[in-house]
Amino acid sequence: MPACRTSSRTGAGREVPDIEARIDRAADLLPESALWLPEPVSFPAAPRPAAPPPSLAGRRIAVARDEAFGFIYPANLAFLESAGARLSFFSPLRDTALPECDALWLPGGYPELHLCALTANRTMIGAIREHFLAERPILAECGGMLYACERLEDASGTSAPMLGLLPAQARMQPRLAALGMQEAELGGHAVRGHTFHYSMLETGLEPAALARTPDGRKGERIFRQGSLTASYMHFYFPSAPELIAALFG
Structure with a gap:
């Protein structure tokens, strides 16, 4: 495998470095008629969702x-x-230890753009592995799941070891692999969310659940490995209060 090297892209929101110039060029090409807008339409405010029960009272959750x-x-x-819940934020790129926590959330992002920094931060990798071995809950979504894998390969073929919590390898693809809304049932609870990723994941681990798209097609796999729950699916927490309380509780 090629040696790990620094990506020329630097992170979320900058994967298209000349995005502002592209938008300006597109705006210059618009005809005058495109500047016309219809009259504004008023919509009633959506009802606020009911506050969830205090099912995570006192739980300390560390969020990457x-x-x-x-x-x-x-x-x-x-x-x-x-x-x-009491939330604490930390950086897997720069921090050397987790905040004091009972549970850990590794959300989506762009770990493939930061392979060298992530794999070089051995103290953080050790801290997260220690959290996992202590059987404390971890939710890893999309980019967070890639970080939880044994290895991750970026679009240029550069490969690096990751956390090694999930017996899987992932690699980036040049084309979009999945996009759209999905719903799954996990632990007897329905949860909604969405998926958006360019990578493909290879594992012999059987999924604990399989999401479905609105038209009934197979969606993303949801894996359970010890205290780890991992999927490409980004969960929308308010859609499944009892499940989220169980995942972090």
């Missing part, structure tokens, strides 16, 4: 958040706090 892990629904953070 940096350039490599930045895809987080604000509604999910609000849900966890409303359920009584």
